[in-house]
Amino acid sequence: MIKNLVIVESPAKAKTIEKFLGNDFIVKSCFGHIRDLSKKELSVDIKNGFLPQYEIPTDKKKLVDELGKYAKEAQTVWLASDEDREGEAISWHLAEALNLDTAKVKRIAFHEITKTAILEAIENPRTININLVDAQQARRVLDRLVGYELSPLLWKKVRPALSAGRVQSVAVRLIVEREEEIRNFTSVSFFRGGAIFNIMIDGKCNKIKAELSNRFKTKAEAEDFLKRCVGAEFWVKDIETKPAKKSPAPPFITSTLQQDASRKLGFSVSKTMMIAQQLYELGKITYMRTDSVNLSNMALSMAKKEIETTFGSEYVKIRNYKTKSKGAQEAHEAIRPTYINNQTIEGTNDQKKLYDLIWKRTIASQMSDSEIEKTNISISSPSVKEIFVATGEVIKFDGFLKVYFESTDDDEEENNKGMLPPVKPGDKLEREEISMTERFTLQPPRYTEASLVKKLEELGIGRPSTYAPIISTIQKREYVVLGNKDGVERIYYQMFLRNDTISETHKTETVGYEKAKLSPTDIGILVNNFLKENFGDILDYNFTASVELEFDEIAEGKKVWNVMIKDFYKNFHIKVDETQKTAKKVSGSRMLGVDSVTGKNIYVKLGKFGGMIQLGENADDVKPRFVGLLKGQSIDNITLKDALALLSLPRNLGKYENEDVVVGVGRFGPYIRHKGKFYSIKKGDNPLEISLPRSIEIMEGKQTKSDKYIIKEFAENSEIRVLNGRYGPYISAMKKNYKIPKEKEPKDLTLQDCLDVINQVGEKEPSKKTAVKKNKTKKAPKKKTVGKAKKSTAKKAKTTR
């Protein structure tokens, strides 16, 4: 006989809470939602008040049965799902699916996992708030209607298996439009002035670096300025010192953790979440999917104590932060260490790094402001009207900067400004050098995973639990790709005035180097244009915000959920029908020009297998010619010249071993054909330019590569082989793969060695659970990690003259 059953969402939470409650309580987890609309069909009865048809997914059936058994036995069932819209719905679904007697159901909620918070919740139970549940149903049904009516439209009008939705389609739109901005951007150059002055103080020479307060648009103007400075003498005109303050950033929430881990640790969004999940399950940090910057009173007092003992009481400043983000539901605390007195933890390197970041941010959020003194020295000359300014910064009190420095995406070489020498107005300065450097306006940056999350959060689109999945969905659908771009070299001019002589040099720098940035694909651009044209209201950046307002009204009982849905659906569905009937199939077809040899039209369009060039009309008696685009080419930016080059394929390079070597583009990309055999041309070689000798090299290289694939074969048993795979050498036997023991050299393995390995693994089979877990921790973070975000203008100064 069970007295009390408590159901929470997360199993880790269940474990913790069980410790706080006495023996009269058993705590179980429902692992999130237990019912949903069927995946197979719409499952919304449109004719019948949009009644949702819920079902228990197969992988949840066992769990629901189990919970049902406990609930039946229990005197009281405490539904303790999160206190937000989704959480309320989870409680309601539990009550419905478990067939709970209302008399024995009590709804409780707590925002922090502390004993006092939980006991207090138990003291103050309530009933399920059906208005809030209805708001969730409205959200769920709206998303289903949008997703399941727009997606099939795309299958018909663009390409099968595509998808659209309230969230993902806006995410794609952001990336597509940023790319358009970049394409329409033209970089403008200007000249920035700088100077180095010297002054003797107490027999010591001090240098002052200063910047000219205005810029010049042209080289001529810049040069003119230097000419005017010939012979000029400079004095300190004015000194201004003012105190400044910097305040720490609020504690982490999901989005800010993702951004900071991306900038400082180079983690991808999904990697951050995976490591955070591990830390949470180990009891090291609080819940990692949260939109609240709030810290519990217990956490605040722990932080206070920790700061006092580590840094001193003058470093303490307890603060309450207010959540700013749109649509925040604040069901949890901010992300913080469970025990703030643990400055470090045991664990993997990644776990340690992420914990360190969380610890520092949490601690810093409760520390004093840093106090800075800023000094501006203005320097002028009677001969020129322009003014130089030297700026210096002195930290009077470091405050929170002692532990944590918040970086931003767009910090332009803010070199740490040091102290300035103690000069007085009227001091004469010796002019060592005045320089003019050509700079360029920067194009808008492409989104990183983390900066996309930031933008989505600003728009109130998506939730902490969905940021990482959104990014993977839009990549899985091939709407966007995460890629790197090599920089290009650019020349810039520099002029100097030294000893009243003007000199000029030009230098080169590498710009536009990018790592792990999101850019749209052809299909992403086409789908976005299609949706924007026909469903502009849903793609509107404010769509989510405006429906959220309505959900809030439903939650407050001011609106009826299915009336709201009806109002929305009426116009939406008409538009879907209309588009279905009238819109033409989208291929992105564009005429590039006319082929001078055949006189036929040349088009570029998106075919079943990607972008292609078409020569001639579909309606012609003769079938048109097709050539696939090369990697890096897109239907969006290809030119007639590129198309003509592609149409020149397949190209005969000449003879090798008395047979023709032909280069072309086919099903699997560019290839070389020789004696009926195909050889793929990999990245780095261009089929339009490749030479005969290089082709021969590739053909010969191919043989050695396939040789390398098989390390060892055994005459006695052809089913067992030692192979070289993606993750290194392994044993393959009867379609199963085995790890090679560390102490063995792959190429020296005998058949017996292999059999031993296979048999050993067979013995281990029964202890599945431990074996699996071991595996998991060992190789989990092997996925490619995103490198540290680098500045887009990496200077590689190299004097060429």
Added chain:
DNA sequence: CAGTGAGCGAGCTTCCGCTTGACTT
């Protein structure tokens, strides 16, 4: 492995938000 792309029509695909687990050497 194999070097397409027309058109026909079968049967398939899809949303967002809660949670973790999983047979990758």
